[in-house]
Amino acid sequence: MSRRNRQPAATAATPCPCGLPAPYGDCCAGLHRGESAAPTAERLMRSRFSAFAVGDEAYLLRSWHPDTRPAEVDFDPGVHWLRLEIHSTTEGGPFHQEGTVDFTAHYSDRGTPDALREHSRFVRHDGAWVYLDALPPA
Template identity: 50%
Template sequence: MDDQRCPCGSGDVLGGCCGPLLAGAPAPTAERLMRSRYTAFALGDVAHLLATWHPSTRPRSLDVDPGLEWRRLVIVDRSAGGPFDREGIVEFEAFWTHGGERGSQRERSRFVREERRWLYVDGETT
């Protein structure tokens, strides 16, 4: 599986892109964390989603719909979120299919960096 294209759309293979982050490596930027979270949704990796969610907003549990197929990720905008920032914002649009239906989710997500680890705080759908 590590030699398949990464679902985040970077063009790299999973093992050279989001795979190490899903295995616990810290993301260097807010955007990289957001891409790994998209990949986790695409692969159904609930453990990664919960582990990268800030404790102040993290749900106790999370269910992902196995019938929902995440098809493509587009980064719309980003603000801060670099290796030396404490906060960052990443706006994205994620395209999905479910049965014969298609759609997308556009969100402006907030991230914070604590103890050298980026964490997802919350997002506002647009």
């Protein structure tokens, strides 16, 4: 299985995959390039979804807590990330140390629509928000 994501590349002018009403260049691209940091857990979640959509393994690994981070991200070339739906958040603001984001990531797997529902936990590590893990289903 190839680790390379074969989805169309996002350009600065294309809509950002994270779902916010801004072009990729004004939204998640700066986070992906390390020019800025996500101010909230939700913003980090959105930027990580965009990183999956554009195949940015380096950003995904940088934004993953070192205690739970894998050695690599194995992108499936048949999976195309389509849309992110945020259901709820707890804490995760500029003055918090941890937070959660409950979301559904919509994708197609070799043309078949599907979705991943997850309640993710985020914490601050060295001052920056990082993804820690998924909470067990309630």
